Amino acid sequence: MEDHWKRGLSNAWADDLFERIRARTVGVAVIGLGYVGLPMAVEFAKAGAKTVGVDVDQEKIERINRGESYILDVKAEELAHLNAQGLLRATADYAALKEADAIFICVPTPYTKMKAPDLSYVEDASRGLAAHLRPGQLVVLQSTTYPGTTEEVVLPLLESSGLKVGRDFFLAFSPERIDPGNKEYGARNTPKVVGGIDEASTRLASALFELFIEPGKIHQVSTPKVAEMTKLLENIFRSVNIALVNELAKLSDRMGIDIWEVLDAAATKPFGFMPFYPGPGVGGHCIPVDPYYLSWKAREYDFYTKFIELAAEVNQSMPFYTANKVIEALNRHGKPLLGSRILVLGATFKKDIDDARNSPTVEILKILLAHGAQASYHDPYVPRITFNEPVMGPVGERVLESIPLSEGFLEGMDCTLIAVAHSCFDIPWIVRHSRLIVDAQNATKGIREGRERIVRL
Numbered sequence: 334m335e336d337h338w339k340r341g342l343s344n345a346w347a348d349d350l351f352e353r354i355r356a357r358t359v360g361v362a363v364i365g366l367g368y369v370g371l372p373m374a375v376e377f378a379k380a381g382a383k384t385v386g387v388d389v390d391q392e393k394i395e396r397i398n399r400g401e402s403y404i405l406d407v408k409a410e411e412l413a414h415l416n417a418q419g420l421l422r423a424t425a426d427y428a429a430l431k432e433a434d435a436i437f438i439c440v441p442t443p444y445t446k447m448k449a450p451d452l453s454y455v456e457d458a459s460r461g462l463a464a465h466l467r468p469g470q471l472v473v474l475q476s477t478t479y480p481g482t483t484e485e486v487v488l489p490l491l492e493s494s495g496l497k498v499g500r501d502f503f504l505a506f507s508p509e510r511i512d513p514g515n516k517e518y519g520a521r522n523t524p525k526v527v528g529g530i531d532e533a534s535t536r537l538a539s540a541l542f543e544l545f546i547e548p549g550k551i552h553q554v555s556t557p558k559v560a561e562m563t564k565l566l567e568n569i570f571r572s573v574n575i576a577l578v579n580e581l582a583k584l585s586d587r588m589g590i591d592i593w594e595v596l597d598a599a600a601t602k603p604f605g606f607m608p609f610y611p612g613p614g615v616g617g618h619c620i621p622v623d624p625y626y627l628s629w630k631a632r633e634y635d636f637y638t639k640f641i642e643l644a645a646e647v648n649q650s651m652p653f654y655t656a657n658k659v660i661e662a663l664n665r666h667g668k669p670l671l672g673s674r675i676l677v678l679g680a681t682f683k684k685d686i687d688d689a690r691n692s693p694t695v696e697i698l699k700i701l702l703a704h705g706a707q708a709s710y711h712d713p714y715v716p717r718i719t720f721n722e723p724v725m726g727p728v729g730e731r732v733l734e735s736i737p738l739s740e741g742f743l744e745g746m747d748c749t750l751i752a753v754a755h756s757c758f759d760i761p762w763i764v765r766h767s768r769l770i771v772d773a774q775n776a777t778k779g780i781r782e783g784r785e786r787i788v789r790l
């Protein structure tokens with residue numbers, strides 16, 4: 334830790350915490366051990382900080398304490414090694430937070446059925462933490478949320494403990510940028526934005542992150558609100574650009590233009606252009622959710638975020654558009670969707686990960702099932718899907734299991750839809766054994782044989 338984070342500050346608690354960070358005797362706690370919290374807890378533990386994870390999910394706690402990983406990017410050997418060294422443990426007991434000097438909140442921020450922010454997890458975690466907050470601690474919120482959450486929601490709950498921010502404890506927001514499956518950018522080399530409620534909070538959080546993030550990669554901003562808005566801008570940027578290209582894909586289809594060829598051509602421009610690709614829809618915990626947080630908050634200011642809502646509308650139409658491509662493809666072969674056997678390949682929200690939250694495949698399967706198709710799916714990363722909220726008409730609550738791929742199974746399908754092109758899929762083999770293919774990812778690019786059986790998005 335560089336001493337420049339410390340320079341000019343005059344708070345005895347902050348001095349003490351800086352000293353512990355420098356000496357690597359700092360204790361860290363992470364509330365919420367999911368895709369964000371667990372990899373970060375591992376990084377802190379690897380940096381030598383005694384780390385405790387607090388979660389409400391007993392199974393996750395037991396698995397961590399047994400040295401078993403449930404997240405693709407976290408290695409079981411690493412967990413077991415850190416457990417054995419006494420550097421990492423998990424518990425459901427919030428009282429463990431008392432031992433920590435710095436506490437990171439990484440709980441979910443989903444939306445409600447009506448697409449309003451659901452901050453109940455952040456509130457529960459903040460309340461649970463307030464009951465054990467002690468002077469000298471630093472709290473960092475990492476859950477993606479609307480600007481104002483740290484100051485308007487988390488701070489009052491923490492101060493209900495009787496402690497005062499800036500005097501007794503420190504508070505910052507730092508958005509998470511983890512990109513599961515990304516081989517180039519991970520926790521150590523991805524720049525981190527930090528915005529504290531005061532100077533000491535910003536600098537303390539920065540110094541802590543430098544325990545595992547490469548020097549020079551911390552970007553400080555003036556307030557938590559700026560940091561919160563930064564994360565939303567990043568995700569809205571993706572959502573809007575994906576929507577733009579999805580709209581152009583639909584138009585190109587109608588005009589008889591190959592959008593994939595257009596994109597390859599446009600991507601040769603070395604400046605002022607960044608390629609985004611069409612697909613069967615957007616999924617995950619971020620792109621389809623976060624823009625709504627801002628739209629909701631904007632209404633408090635009599636402001637309507639038309640761009641954001643339009644992008645969401647276009648992206649949400651893509652599973653329907655993709656299902657319609659299947660209907661059109663079958664139609665050309667004289668078949669109705671009703672009763673047809675459809676296999677959907679890939680159930681995650683992007684390739685080579687194991688996360689199926691808000692996955693377009695789930696929406697597509699619901700649509701196909703609601704229209705009477707015999708729909709099934711295959712994904713080596715997603716053993717089963719439970720449906721409980723129908724998109725169109727009641728399909729009832731049901732569970733689909735991933736079907737193992739075989740030549741015979743593919744040959745028995747009326748149509749195979751490539752929704753996600755995991756690297757482990759043998760696309761030429763799939764094409765060879767499928768009667769009809771709808772390719773929503775341009776995964777069949779370069780395949781010459783059987784082209785007449787392939788319909789692209």
Ligand SMILES: NC(=O)c1ccc[n+]([C@@H]2O[C@H](COP(=O)([O-])OP(=O)(O)OC[C@H]3O[C@@H](n4cnc5c(N)ncnc54)[C@H](O)[C@@H]3O)[C@@H](O)[C@H]2O)c1
Pocket residue numbers: 364365366367368369370387388389390393439440441442454457458475476477478509510511512513618619
């Ligand atoms: N997954 C990503 O790629 C990603 C990237 C950037 C930001 N984010 C944001 O980070 C936050 C966390 O996302 P995630 O993907 O890690 O979610 P997740 O669902 O994988 O993990 C959240 C964890 O919090 C636990 N939890 C829920 N309530 C709790 C409580 N009251 N106390 C303790 N633990 C509790 C859950 O059991 C779960 O283990 C969200 O705001 C998300 O938008 C996620």
